[in-house]
Each structure stands twice: as C-alpha cells, then as structure tokens.
Amino acid sequence: MDILVTGTVLGGTYALIALGLTLQYGVARIMNLANGENLVLACFCAFWLYTAASINPILGILIIAPAAFALNWAIYVFAMKPLVDRAKNRGQLEIDSILATFGLMFIMQGVMLLVFGGQYFSYNFLSEPVRILGENYGLNRIVSLGAATLIAIALYVFLYRTRFGTAVRAVSVSPQSASLVAIDVPRMSAFAFALGGGLTAAGGSLLSTYYTFNSSMGVIFTMKALIIVIMGGVGDVRGAVLAALLLGLAETAVASLIDPGLTLAATYTLFILVLLFRPQGIFGRQTA
C-alpha cells in the first residue's frame, strides 16, 4: 500500500517532467534535448519569484508558464523552423533537431551558469507532512501531484475534446494529411512546441518546491523524460502519464522489495522491455 502511494507520488513527478516533451516531440517532431534545461530554468524562476517577490510557486506557474510558452515559441520560430523547412525527411529532421537542441542545451546551461552560478538551490514551501493511509508524505509533493493531475486532465480535455486540440493531434499523426484538411501545420507545430515548453516550465515550478537543483542538472531530467515519452508512445498524453506512473511504481517497488541499488537499473530494464515488445508505446497502435 505504502509502495502504491509513494510510487504514485513519484510517478506524478515524472509525469510533470515528461508531459511537455511528449508534445514537443510528438507534434512538433523536435526531440528537444534542452527540455531539461527549460525545466531547471523554471525551477530558478520559481525560486526567484518565491524568495525575491514572495510569490507562491503554484501561482508562479501563471507567470512562468506563459513566459516559457513565449520563449519556446520564439525558439521554435527562430531556431527550429529553418531546420523543419530544410529537412527532406523525418530522419533528417531528427538528426538536425538532436544536434541543434544539443547546442541549445549548452547555451541555456551557460546562461543559467552566468546568472545563477553553479551552486545548489532549494527553498522551503509547504514542506510539512500530511498523513495518508498511516504514512507521512510531503504536502508539497501531494500538492504538486494534484496540480499535475489537473494539468494533465486539462491537457487531455484540450487535446481530445476541442477542435483545436484535435487539429494538434492530427498533426501528430500525420503532418501531410493534416495539411490536406486545411490545418496550418507549421503554426500548429509552433503552438505544440510552445505549449510543451510551457508545460515543462509548469512542471519545473512545481518540482522546485521539493527538489534541490542547480544549473547543470537538466540532463538528468531530459533523460527521464525521453524514457517516459518513448514508453508512453510519442505524442500520447495518456501514455506518458501512464508510463510515468508505471515507472514511479516500479522504482518504488524495486527499491522497497529488492534493493535500492537497482532502482535505476529497473527503470532502464522496464524501458528496454517496453521498447522491445511494444515499440509503439503503451497505448500506441501497431502500424502495418
């Protein structure tokens, strides 16, 4: 029972990290290696808002997410669009975007180093315990889990219940066909990339309430996010959430029942198994 709750809470964290990337990669077709830096940047902003302006990090999302949306829109239009336009095929774009976002990752890291330095940062927000089923959990984690759930539901409703969202999904399935039914694919891609960035930033501000972070930490998050996105099926919000939960549960179970030394090994084993047996993702459909 304990494992279930702990695993879910951890899974919630992972979902926060991965939701943004699944949109960026699934719809805009950019495997954004700088995603983790985006997250850490949001952590710093939340930290700064909280300590300098005493703005509650949950409310801070209302500032940080739109700012990240704008920033990522700009990144897409100025940095990614030229690559999309010149790529002859999907493979070419994949390689180009890996290279370009790798560069972007360094740039963002460099800027954060200049502005914030390399030290660890952390602050106290809602770090009191709450009791669930006889065990204590950090209130900040539970609140983040709640916020993550809300964000995921909102995203789901948007993607699956609105016209605009359906158009976004259409681009994710097939950009060529989408453009045939009068969907403005470039704009939609830019929108998805920006939205992904905004989501990641929202995740970052929530994460900052209970994580200790520094300028060089983005890569760790990017790797986790990539794993979750691939496991869940590229561009699939439900899949990403499910994969995140699965990973959280698996890690907790292995750590509690087998050996904490094998948690990361468990992550990668699970990931590799999913890749081998359901390469299209948990919810993905086999293409003929």
Added chain:
Amino acid sequence: MNSAPLLSVEKVRKAFGGLVAVNDVDFTVKQSELIGLIGPNGSGKTTMMNLISGALKPTSGTVRLAGEVISDMPAHRIAQRGVARTFQLVRILPSLSAIENVIAGAVFGHVRAWGDDAYREAEVLLERVGLGGRGNVPTGSMTYIDQKRLELARALASNPRLLLLDEWLAGLNPSELKIGIELIRDLREDGRTIIMVEHVMDAIRSLCDRCVVMSSGVKIADGSVHDVLSQPEVVSAYLGTEDA
C-alpha cells in the same frame, strides 16, 4: 509437366486486424509456367505477392517452393531459395550506379557471384534488358522505363527459380509497353517461371499460360486466360462495384 509444382500456395490467409486481405487462397505454379495474377484494385494481389516473397508472413496456411515450406522463412532466405521480385512502385538503390544495382541482385541471392564474375554477368543482363553500356549512369537521371528495366535486371541477376513481377508494366506508354511485353516474352521463352500481377489485359492475354483471379481476398477463378475471362464471376468482379 506432371512433375510436382514449383510453387504451391495452400490455404493462405492474411488478416490485418479485422480486415482479411487474403482469404484461404490456394493455387500452384508449375516449372516454366507464366501465370497472371489479376483482379480489381484492393483484391489482395500485391498482398499475395508479399506473402510469397516473404515481405509479409501469412496468418495461416503455407507456401511451398519445390516442396519446401518457405512461408515461415524471412524474406532474405526466400530470396536465397530462388524467389526474386520487382516492386509495384519501382525501387532503385539511388546511391548505387546502375551496374551496382544489378550486381546487388547477384551477390546474395540464389546463385551467388562476386567480384569480376558478378560484374561481367551484370553487364550481360544490362544488355539483355536494353541498358547495354549504361552501367555507370547515375540512376537518378534514368527514365521510368529504364528504372523498371534496371529493377528487372536486378531480379534476374540471381538467376531465380521463380520471378515475381508486381505490375511491372504499369505506367508505361504504348511504345514502352510493347518493348516491355517483348522482354517478358523473351524470359518466358528461356523457360523462366513467372508470376505477374497485372492490370494491362493485353499483356495478360498475349503472355500468360494461365490466370488466377482474385476479388476481395478470395480466389474466384483459376484456368486458361480465355476461359477465365469469360466466367461470369470474373466479369462481375471487374464490372461490378469496382472498375479496373
């Protein structure tokens, strides 16, 4: 002629999810026979070709080549057993020269050659399909029929026991078509065993010994070209809901 069939297709079925593309089809092809596999669009002809060449695995049923079960083999093994094919949409290897495209067929297939032997053989084949002396031309600048010729030369390079031509004549203009038909007739006269999927009825009439007709995944007729084309099921399949 009464020897065992070279190819026998036995109760072969292929389902994509709920859609049954090939539904328990049986037929055989004898040594040195040229048969036509015809039917309206979407009737499962190309799927059938893919099942024989190993590009797809049948859901059930077996395919035998000279008695040996090949339907559980991967495509490259089937190719090594002596099945060669062309593709519905021509597939040239763009970064290889024309002659290398032909050599590609000779190196790994049924009859293997390498080095100078393969090169000489490939030159002969290019000559044969009418591309003599153009071995070093970049394939990108070739015309459509030349690409088709090249693909045929590649298929022939392994000296296959069974040759699968998937709409090889499609998209050719009338004069090219005449050349194409002549080329296939030549092959037949060499004693090659060939299955051709074709929409060009003139070609079927003038080339094929026998015809297998498919409609909606089911074999509806099998026999000499003349007999088959006058059967009412065939006529309605063609003239009914779908038009060829």
Added chain:
Amino acid sequence: MERRTLIKTFAASLLASAVLAGPAMAEGTIKIGASAPKTGPLAGGAAVTYWPAVQLWVNDVNERGGIDVGGEKMKVELIEYDDRTSNEEAIKNIQRMATVDKVDFIIPPYGTGINLATAPLIAKYGYPHIAVTAVADGIEGFTERWPNSFWTLGTSEAMASSLVDVLTKMREAGQINEKVAVVNVADAFGIELANTGKPKLKEAGFDIVYETSYPLQQQDFAPIISGAKDAGPDTFIAFSYPGDTFGLTKQATITDLPVKAYYVGVATAFPAFAQANGAAANGVMGVGGVNAASEAYQDFAKREVEVTGVAPDYWASPVQYASLEVLEQAITKAGSLDKAAVIEALGSETFETIMGEWKFEDNIIKKFWTVGQWQDGVFHGIASTGVGGEFEPIVKSGWN
C-alpha cells in the same frame, strides 16, 4: 537580471577573458593555474567549495600587495580552466597550464577521481599537489607514489571511525540506544565510508538494523526512509552525496523519522542545506565540520560572501582556502618560485592558516575535522582528529 545588463555583463566578461588570455604579462607576477569543473555533474559542489575560495585567496593576496618571494612582493595572476567534470579535459588543462601557460603553481582539481587522474602529470612537471577535495583511503600509498602530493581533508577511515566514536559517547551517555540504520550512495566516497563504518559500529557494540546502498542520481528516498523507520533505530547514518543528502533529509522530515541521531554525508556542511531544511536541519550531523565559532572562520566566511557573493561551506571551503595560504607561506619560506624548494618547505615547515596551525606529517594533515552538526543555524565541528574546539553533540529532537 535584465536582458540588456545580462548581455553587457556577458560582453564585458568575454572581453575580460580575452584580455586575460593575451600573452602580455606584467613583470613580477606569479602565474597560478586552476582547473576544476564549472560545468558537469561536479560543478554544483565546485561552485560552493572550490572556485569561491580560490577567488577569495587571489583577491586577498593581491590586496596585500602580493606574495613575498625573497623580499619581493609578487602579485598573483590566476589562470582558470573548466574541466567540464571530465578526465580528458582535466588532463589537457594540466598539460596546458604546465607547458603552454607555464604557470608557476597549480591549484589541483576538484574531486577524488580527477585529482588521482591528474596526479601523475602534476608529479611529472614537479608541481606541488596540495589536494583538498579528495577523500580516499590509501593516501599513504599516494604520497609514496607522488612525493609532491599533500593531502589535507582527511581519510574516509578517520571520518567513519570518528563518527562511531561520537555515537558511542552518546550511547554511553544514555542519549541513544544501540540500534542504527546505515545507508550509502554507491559511489567511491559512500562505499569507503560504509566499508569502514559498519565493522566499527559492530565492534563498538551497535546493532545495524537496516542497511542498503542506492545509486548516484537516485531521486526518490521514500522507500529507504520508511525501511529505516520500520526497523526502529535511534540512529540513522547515510554516507551520501549532495543530491541524496538533500533528498534523504527532506524525506526524513516528512516521514518524521523518529531518530535521536541523524547523520548525512557530503553537502550537509553546505549553507544550502540549512536553507533547504530550515528548522529541520537542527541537530543534523554530517561529514566535515569546522571550528565555526572561531574568529578566523567567521572572518573568512564574511569576506568570501563580500568578495565572491557565495557563502562558504563548513568543511572543505576553509580547507581549500587554507591550502592556498599554505602554498603562499611555503613560497615565502622557500624564498623562491622553485617548485622543488616549495615542496621541500611544504613538507617540513609549519603554517598559520584559518584552520589553525598546519604541519604536514608524511605529506598528510593528520588533524582534521570529521563530524559536524547543525546547531542553531551553524554547522559546528563536533569531532576531529585532534584539532581542538569541538562542540558537544546534541540529541536530534524532532524535525520542526
């Protein structure tokens, strides 16, 4: 920071580095090279412990007019490189400092692995190698292999056994019982401490009721803390690295881990630890420590914040600074920039540092801090190998 100012700062610092990189050198300066991570996994630690101490020292020395070399005051010119937490890069940097920049002295890198990887080169070029942020067993073997190397921060063996001594005293005073939980990070530091600590605990009559190791970059500590909690110990020991030190403590706070002694590893002595944990930090023990009440340390801490804007930690920062003071005094005592003479002086002389009096015995500082504890917002040293000025340990009472 406003965008414009950011760009300005950036441009200015580019210009500055370009100028620094230029060949024009003032007469009578001592060139000192430093290579350590500014990026990569170890950058977070180096940004607290290494770089600020180095900058402060250079600033202090130059403010004093320079280092006294045989009567002449020579200013220090610092040449910095980022090793990106990579061995290849670090080796290349050392080579560049030695053969291209031809620096007079080298401030050795940050981290055990990179210190060892660069030790052969530093020895080859005859520089004194005063290692600070390298804690490993077998230091005696290193000083034999590299007689130019000096080790200042102590050994993992001493850190672990000293901790056991502190706990034994607490048990004898009736403050804790004999049940302990021991966990460690699966990295060189954590494993070495656990390997020495566990047998010592048993020897001292403790009963290890829960033990495990976990990998670097572990992100969730709930299973470990609840596992420990279920075993019901009075004492929780984690030989941990920065990320896990924070993670474990946050989890312990939330779970309200009912222990009377709580110990975590690297980064407990970071100011960020108190920031992150607030009142919960009180009573937390950790590796390291310093004579935080001493005027020398407080003065150092104040100046470091003033000069670099970064608060020092309560363990390796002052040692890093002290190692540079030692270098400075050794140069003065040798009366020249001759490396061999400086090494000679380092090995034989006694030095005055912010850490007190330092004398190398067989190239090793044998008096060092081993355990510290957060008491009322300050991380006081509570155990050492004879430095003096230790505070009495307090019992951890709750997490609020």
Added chain:
Amino acid sequence: MSLMNEKEQRIAAIALMLFGAAAMIPFADDGYYLSLCVNIVMYAVLCTAWTLFSGPTHYISLATAAFFGIGTYSVGLGIDTLPFPLLVAIAAVASGVLAGLVGVATLRLSGVYFVIFTLGLAELVRQVVTWLQVKFLGSVGLYVFTDMTEKHIFWMLLALAAVVYITGWLVNRSRLGFALRIIGNDETVARHVGIDVARAKVILFMISGAFIGITGAILAPRFAYVEPPSAFNPVISFQVVIMALLGGTGRLWAPLLGVIPFTILFDRISASFPNHTSLLIGVAFMAIVYFLPRGVMGLIDDFRARHAKSRHAAAGVPEAAE
C-alpha cells in the same frame, strides 16, 4: 580485381606518410599539444568506429559510453593480474559480445527508438556495473597504475586508428560492405535480394563496439582511477555522434574532418573563455548545424561538384558522364 587499384595505392601511400608523421608528434612535444593530440586520436577512433556502423545503416547509436566503459573496466579489473595486451583483447571481446546482444535485441527498432534504446542501455550497463562492484568488490574505484605515459597511449591509439581504417577499408570492399550500402539505400530491397539484414547489422555493430571497447581499454591507464561515472560518461556518446555527424558519415575518413576542427575549436573556447564554455560551445554548435547542414564532408562535396561541373562545362562533357 587486383588488391588495390592505382588510386587506392596513392591513398594508402599518403595515409602511411600521415601516420608516420603523426607518430613523430610525441618527439616534438610531450606536453599540452600531445595531450590534445591524444584527445583527437581518441575521438577519431571512436567516431570512425561509430561511423562504420552508423554511416551505412543510419542508426544513431548512443551506446558508445557502454562499450567504452566496458573496455576501461576490463583493464581496471584485471590490471593487477593479467598482462595489458590480453586485457585489451578481453575488452574487445567483451564489448563485441555486448554489441552482439544489443544488436540481436534491437533489430525491430528503428530511428529514434534505437537512439533512446542505446542511451538507456549505456545507463543500464553503468548501473549494473556499479551495483555489482558495490555488492561483490566492496568499492567502486579501481586503480590502474602502469608505467605508461601520454606518448605510449598516443602510439597505441594511433596504431588502433590504423587498424580501424584498414578494417573499414576491407569491410567496404567486401560483400558485407556492399550489403550495407544496399541496406542503407533500401532495406526492403536488401531483404529481397537475399541479404540477411539483421545479421549484417549485428556483425557491423559488433566490429564497431569492439573497437570502441579497445579505445576504452587503452585509455584506462591514462586516468589512473576508474569509476563508473567517468568510465560510462554519457557525454562521450554524445560527443562522438556530434563530431561524426559534423564531419560527415558518408566516407570512412569523413569523421576525421569533424574531429580535428571541433576538438581544436572546443579547446580554444575552453582555453580562452573558461567561464563561458557552455554558452560558446552551444553557440558554435548551433552555428554549425545551421551553416554546415551536411557536415564538413558535405561542404567538400559541394565544392567538388561545383568544381567538376565547371570543368565539364568547359570541356563540353555532359554531366551524366561524371
């Protein structure tokens, strides 16, 4: 077909001269420039070995760190008991076998799935190695103390580079190499002309993995101290991909065109701007991606094509005859 045609003989002679010249470097400088050259040769070997597999198959492997680390560990674990050359051989076999297993397991994956899989694999291997070490050796650090210095390592790497190039050349003129060119063009056709696509890829991946493992083994003495974070450093995987792609993957020697300028460029950046390394490397990187879309090799090819075109035009030769 003769052993080598005239052009190949010419190339071989030039290559021999270059290798000879390179082997003299340690006599010219034993300090920083030698270390820089060690890094260059190291990345040249890694990138070329990587390109052996990834060039023709277009699979982007991020498993370099896994093979490299296994090589390093083979030496770290055995240096006290076995002779160094034997350890290098063990490294080659161990990483080759790992590559084989990965290859067999990942045949169904393509594109980005393979990329992420290999990344995950490197991390998995690192975690498992760490865990095993902790569990059974009781430490994670291994000391590799030898008498080898930078120049010995440089010579060994240089020799390895020669072996890699010769292997690459032999592969290219073999059936395997031809099969790979076909696979790179069109896998479906490859299968239908009788190529065991899976086997060809696995063999090549094993060759590539073994070379990377050997590189790790040779470099182990350089670092004296071996631990998982440095041996299985994922940065190596990324750097190899990037340098190789920047050079170009179409030809055996193309990665070298990425390795040399970029090792030097990155070195210049970190030497002159130690506080802005990340930022400037990032900027340099993006600039390269935008302005050199097909790598240095692409640039050279474009130049050649233009040159050839003008020559043909002048001589009135139709372009098709090129």
